[in-house]
Each structure stands twice: as structure tokens, then as C-alpha cells.
Amino acid sequence: xxxxxxxxxxxxxxxxxxxxxxxxxxxxxxxxxxxxxxxxxxxxxxxxxxxxxxxxxxxxxxxxxxxxxxxxxxxxxxxxxxxxxxxxxxxxxxxxxxxxxxxxxxxxxxxxxxxxxxxxxxxxxxxxxxxxxxxxxxxxxxxxxxxxxxxxxxxxxxxxxxxxxxxxxxxxxxxxxxxxxxxxxxxxxxxxxxxxxxxxxxxxxxxxxxxxxxxxxxxxxxxxxxxxxxxxxxxxxxxxxxxxxxxxxxxxxxxxxxxxxxxxxxxxxxxxxxxxxxxxxxxxxxxxxxxxxxxxxxxxxxxxxxxxxxxxxxxxxxxxxxxxxxx
Numbered sequence: 551x552x553x554x555x556x557x558x559x560x561x562x563x564x565x566x567x568x569x570x571x572x573x574x575x576x577x578x579x580x581x582x583x584x585x586x587x588x589x590x591x592x593x594x595x596x597x598x599x600x601x602x603x604x605x606x607x608x609x610x611x612x613x614x615x616x617x618x619x620x621x622x623x624x625x626x627x628x629x630x631x632x633x634x635x636x637x638x639x640x641x642x643x644x645x646x647x648x649x650x651x652x653x654x655x656x657x658x659x660x661x662x663x664x665x666x667x668x669x670x671x672x673x674x675x676x677x678x679x680x681x682x683x684x685x686x687x688x689x690x691x692x693x694x695x696x697x698x699x700x701x702x703x704x705x706x707x708x709x710x711x712x713x714x715x716x717x718x719x720x721x722x723x724x725x726x727x728x729x730x731x732x733x734x735x736x737x738x739x740x741x742x743x744x745x746x747x748x749x750x751x752x753x754x755x756x757x758x759x760x761x762x763x764x765x766x767x768x769x770x771x772x773x774x775x776x777x778x779x780x781x782x783x784x785x786x787x788x789x790x791x792x793x794x795x796x797x798x799x800x801x802x803x804x805x806x807x808x809x810x811x812x813x814x815x816x817x818x819x820x821x822x823x824x825x826x827x828x829x830x831x832x833x834x835x836x837x838x839x840x841x842x843x844x845x846x847x848x849x850x851x852x853x854x855x856x857x858x859x860x861x862x863x864x865x866x867x868x869x870x871x872x873x874x875x876x877x
Contacts, residue, residue, distance in 0.1 A: 562876060565838040566868055573609050573856075574865035582795070582845030583858045583865060584630050586639050590856070591615075591630060592865065593845075600628050603660065606849070615660055616641070633680040634744050640665075642678055644691065649680075649705060665705075677738040677796075685711065689738035689749065690731060697730035699749060700738065700764060714764050721776060722754060728784025737796040739803075746829050750793035750805050753779060753786065753812075757793070757805065759831050770831040772809075791815055794822075797848040797855070802834075802874070803827040804855065806846050816861055824855065826877075834877055841866055 574592075584591040589612070590604040599614035617624045626645035633640065639652040641662055650662040678688035684706040690698055702711035716734060719727065727733050735752040749758045755772030772792070780787040788811075795806040807823040814820070824837040824846070844860040853871040 562835045563838065564835055564873055564876075566840065570840070571867045571869075572864055573867050574604070581858070581860065583847045583856045585847045585849045585856055586630075586632070587637065590865075592858070593630075600625060601630075613660070629676070629678065631678040631680065634682070634740060634742060638680075640680060642686075649686070676736075679738075679740040680705075681740065681744055687740060687747070689736055690734060692731045697727075697734070699734070699736070699758070700747065700760070702764075712764060714760070722778060723781055723786075724778050725781040726784055727781060727786075729786065733779060733781075733786045737793060739796045739798040741798055741829060742800050748796065748798065748803055748829075750796050752791060752793055753789045755792045755809070757803070757827065757831065759803075759829065768831045770827065770833070794843070795845045797846050799848065799850050801828070802877075803829065804846060804848055806843055806857075819861065822857075826873075835873065837868075837873065839868070 581595050582593040584593065585606065588606050590606050590609075592602045592604070594600060594602060597618065599617050601615040603612045603615050604610060605612060616628050618626070620626065625641075625643045628641050628643045631640050631642060632638065641650040641652060642648070649665045651665050653661045653663060676689050676691055678686055680686055684704050686703045686705045687700060688703075689700055697716050698713045699716055700714040702713075703709070704711055716730070723733065733753065737750045737752070738747065740747045745762050747760045747764075749760075754776050755774065756776050757770035759768045759770065760766070777790070779789065791808040791810050791812050793805055794808050797804040803826070805825040805827065807825050808820070810818065810820050819842040822839050822841060822843040824839065825833060826835040826837065827833050839857070841857060841859045842861055843857040845858040847856045848854070849856065853869065853874060855868045855870050857866045857868065859866060
């Protein structure tokens, strides 16, 4: 069941100024940033190694990590993800077909141990979370043979547990779809206590907040609702970028928001917004940044949001302490 959520008319809008700090410059080809433990992982594109690792405390460069290639100790498409209720970090690479646990954080060695084989056919190649020791939950991946929004997979016993289909296709598109991955590209996060999860669509102005068993979802739409995507021979046309990344805590959903035609992406440097929702889907604040962000990561310990400005080749840090005290 899907129910709609109406946001309040009065929403606090905050412009970031003094709470903003540039921490790294000339980080070429960065795609995203992940804060974990005492480290900053900067995910790169078309580099010899997929990640540059820095100390969170003093921003000191520590090492390049996960070499790009097809060798036995190399990776092709690694994704970092976490395990709920633990201080564990994992790597999943669909082309290596495996899940690896990351170890030795204290010395920044970042050794990885092979844990489980995962058949690429499950298609979980974007955002994932290990809910417990065996349940891997993720969203639609480009290798999936079937369209879905979220899928749960028992990685120990190598079997699918559940799949959430894409419902009400005519609400999103007016014609048949063949390229589901592009059309329904989305970002997925699990609430740290495991009770809810959220999807933010890239090309539709909509969040979906699911309950724990994924039988109910709450729609959270933008002011103008969901605009249908035009299709040509099953592929989408005239796309608009709405949501571009997600971060969550047990209290909040932080959503990186564009509302920009894809034809302008990377050409018109429009300042990004961070929309802050609660887990009931209520939009609490809209944070106006002066930067054109591509990815975000929230450090709950320091109440700080990190952002990647890919086109200006810099990493930024925003102090959210005072912002969240307003709520």
C-alpha cells in the first residue's frame, strides 16, 4: 500500500554561510564521499585506484585504495556499504561477484577479507546495506534482469528473500519502458535502527518511505507533484535531475536536491539544496548551499555534512549543529 504525504506550508529555509569550510582542493574526478570511523573515503572515477583515503581529524592523505583492474586483487565497480548496528564497513563489486569486509582501520591498512559470493544476477549494484549478518538489501541495479525498487537477498544461503516491484507505472511514464534502470534510477538508504527505509528518485520529484516489511510506502512529492517522463522506444527523454544523493540518521533524512534539466548538468552550476525530512516524510528544512554538489555524507558524531563539488574539484564541510538545533 502506498499513501501520500503532504508537507507543511511553512518550511524553514536556511542559507549556509559561516558554517561552510573547504577542506580539500584539486581532488580530480571525485564522485562521492563517505565518512566512516576516523576516515574520509573519496570515491573517484577513471582513476588507477577507486578511493583516496584521508584522516578525518587533520585531512591528511593516507593512501589510495582498491586498485582499478581485472587482476585477483583488483576491482571493477566497488561500492562501499555499512552494516546496521555495527561499526563494520564492506565492499561489494558486482563484477567480482563478492562481498568483502574492510579491516584494520586503526592503522589505515584497510585490508579486505572475502566473505560471500553474490551472483551478479541479483542486480544490487547501487546502494546496499547489510541489515544483519546475512540480509543484504539494495535497490535496482543495471545488471538486473527484472525491474524492481528494492530487493532483499540472503547472502549466506544465496537466495532472494523479497522484492518490491515498481507499482503504478502509468503514474511515472505514458508509454512502455525498456530501460528501467535509467528511468527509475534512485538512491536508497536504511534507517540505522532498521525500522524504515527511503528511496529518492533521480528523475522524479518523489521520495518513498517504506516500513520495515516493505508492504507500505509513503509518497513524499515535490510542490508540483510527479511529472511523467517522455519515452522513445522504451528509453526516457528530456530528463530533469531532482534527487542526487541521500544520507540518513535515526532522526533525519538528508536529501541532495537539484531540480535541474539534465541537459544543464555540469554546464550550469546551480547551487544545490539539502532537504531535511523526518521519517514521517515531513519536510522540516531546506538548506541552500552556494556549491554545486554531487554527493553528500553525514558525520553524526560531529553533526557535520560533507559534500563533493565534482566540477570544482573540491570537498566541503558544513557544520549542521545550529541548523539541527532549530528542529
